[in-house]
Amino acid sequence: MITRRDLLTVSAAGVALSATDLVQRSSAQPLARTAHILTGFTPGLQDALGRLVAGQMKDYAETSWSRPGPVQPVVLRSKP
Amino acid sequence: MVETRPGAAGRVAVEAVKTANADGTVMLLAPLGFMMLFPHVYKTLRYEPRDFTPVSTLASTPTLLTVGPKVPGDVRTLADFVAWCRANPKLATYGTAGAGTTLHFLGAMLGRTAGFDFLHVPYQGNGSIQDLLKGEIASAIMPVGSSLGLVRSGDLRALATTGPHRSPFLPAVPTVGEAGYSSLEDLTWYGVFVPAKTPANIVEKLNAAIQGALRTDEVKSGMAKLAVELDSISMGDFARLIVSQSERWKAIVQATGFVPTD
Structure with missing residues (x-):
């Protein structure tokens, strides 16, 4: 059974951790522009080639996979 | 984001990139035929090769x-x-x-x-x-x-x-x-293009990023799975390749008597 004392102890520990920066503060994600690589054909070799290369363009953009869909998107976000 | 925009034998995507923001965030990945062959086989083409800056070849x-x-x-x-x-x-x-x-x-x-x-x-x-x-x-x-x-x-x-x-x-x-x-003898090259007005420093940065990607083992092995050969040439050679191949294919199209339909 959780007592009132337990709750107070946990709350106090949380406040203490926050105060000492042991828990990373939440922060807003930087706004990012999305780079688009367009190919002119239905899904196949070219979009696969695009995803392959885009996935390794670390110097140009941060890459993250978005949810799968009709266009099989890869999101390239320019570094702030 | 990799987007497939099929239509009009691929010209829809080319035209979209032509009119896109010239800030390095929109690029075209296409076979070189869009630049060196299509001008000779379509009556009305709503772009010209000079509307684009060739950034890098990827594969052939x-x-x-x-x-x-x-x-x-x-x-x-x-x-x-x-x-x-x-x-x-x-x-x-x-x-x-x-x-x-x-x-x-x-x-x-x-x-x-x-x-x-x-x-x-x-x-x-x-x-x-x-x-x-x-x-x-x-x-x-x-x-x-x-x-x-x-x-x-x-x-x-x-x-x-x-x-x-x-x-x-x-x-x-x-x-x-x-x-x-x-x-x-012929190779199908795949390359990356950006709108012609894209600033040179952005083109250079994009080229460097692509070259970096092409050096990775992931890309090398991935291309082998796709049955294409990694083929990267300098930006200058890329531009010259388009010009020389354009002349070659123009002569071939004329020799075959091909009649454009649109």
């Missing part, structure tokens, strides 16, 4: 001539096939991924060079491979990757590749040069 692949069950099993070489086509003019057909493509013109050049009527049957995508397997057409002229598995399984016979050297994916298949048709 030779074209492969394959034959299927419609062609007798003793036809094993390009010379055999040419002889069979001459003897069977009503059966000498080839499928490609469309009229007005380099694949189409390579077949037309083969017929002209070898002196036989080679009837072109255009398809969309890989449709020609399906009909080749069914025996509806005699042969197909398509990128290597489109029928690699079927060649390895023995369902199709590969007669020649169009690269300057043998394809690492089909090392036993001779090149057209080896078969005596060096004028058919």
